[in-house]
Amino acid sequence: MSSSHLDRRIVSVKPITVPAPDRSVALQVRVTAPSEGRNLPVIVFSHGNAWSLDGYEPLVDRWATAGFVVVQPTHLDSRRNGLGWDDPRFATIWRVRIADLHAVLDGLDGVLVQAGGLETRVDRERVAVVGHSWGAQTAGALLGARVLDADGMPGEDFSHSAVSAGVLIAATGTGDTLTPFAAEHLPFMRPEYSTMTTPALVIAGGRDRSQLSTRGPDWFTDAYHLSPSPKSLLSITEGEHTLGGIAGEMVAETTDEAPDRVALVADAISAYLLDAFELDNVAWTALDSASGAGDGTWSISSK
Template structure:
């Protein structure tokens, strides 16, 4: 049962350039928000590999209609930048992605001003980071997760003090289950969730099988099981990696196209964040009750 979808018009402003010295390519963002309303919480969203600020409208538009300001950067791995896995810069893109989110958070006031005066309407005491796939691992570092080095030691702390909650959709599991190709070419896919103390919702698909992992769909639940409480887990039994098409309608990556599933993901994230921000817990409570009384097509756990 999706949460209440407010009858609220939205507006998007793009591109807005964010200061990012030494990046080589301008850091640009898109801001989507309701045309009315005050005290709007903020979501900074990190896209999956190869996407851009123009993706994920099925999620972003629904969040904005529910009363959020959503800021979407385009990371260097976007296909519009043409950097393939064989590009020598690819090995450090994971760090640039994290720096992108820090740049957005550090310059949020100016971004909101350029987006039509939103700085007066946004609630900058309630900021979340959300991501999908690689973007979820990126967002996870802002929530406190670290990346293990070759010796298994945790790397830098990239958490940001402005962020008080988050949601990780189809997020990378632990690195001890990587395929040989992934272990060689994607060494940053070794997250340590033991330090991810910020409240977060983990969203996983019951049919999400990664070619980069030797494990099955449960790999995508590691952030929930290994991250310190408070954490919640939404598992959608028939969901694949794009969970019905969250990146866009009829995109090539979507093998399980289902608008209702996309709406569930979007509404679960917004309901969870409103509860975590102590704005309104009714929608999140209703979702948990619906999951408990449902037929098992989706479930919610918490601790």
């Protein structure tokens, strides 16, 4: 990304309340955007377990400097809401998360008005969903992925017509490989990707070993391998679950602090979405061409 992009001024507005009448806690979002520009594409971002609208600044700020309007809801599982594994509401939080993204998309005009007049500056035909970890499964549902029930049958379709592309970072894999704890507390972590038809980029770390699955890092590539094209996969050889610290600088969950890796993830997502939206294919083409010609720290596959 050029220095001119990195020097672009951005603004952030929070909290903005989104209408969600059936929710036990008010749905609030943060909006981060370039201070100038028109026809801006939109990213709706779903955070990982326990995070909030205040996380993932290293990603969000770079996306905004690249010209995106980023909307970040705080999901019900955020640690600031204090819902533990044994809370009776926890079993349905995965559905509430999906409903949150639908509420943001359905109420996007109102959100943009409250964010300082952004409603006249966005391109509503270019909207993406992006998510990390649990947020990746949440975002995947809006791309067409479903959840298998106890009998292995796909559940309902939560896709959203406003979404034309997406990115899944460290997305839950498939199969009956959940650990006993995950099977008891997180039975919805059984996605079905064969119905995920929307174009998407999947990002996986080669050292991401989940405590929720008996499989290794390849578990996080299922969203790519088991979904129909068009899809791309960014594999980061040394990446662990937060891929260098995408949730923030010096946070406890980061086990592989690497600012360059975070910048790669952020810029690859911007490049992929600009290409998917047919706005600019230069950066993504350059990344794709560099794959395999570098030092082996990352690679891109597409189908």
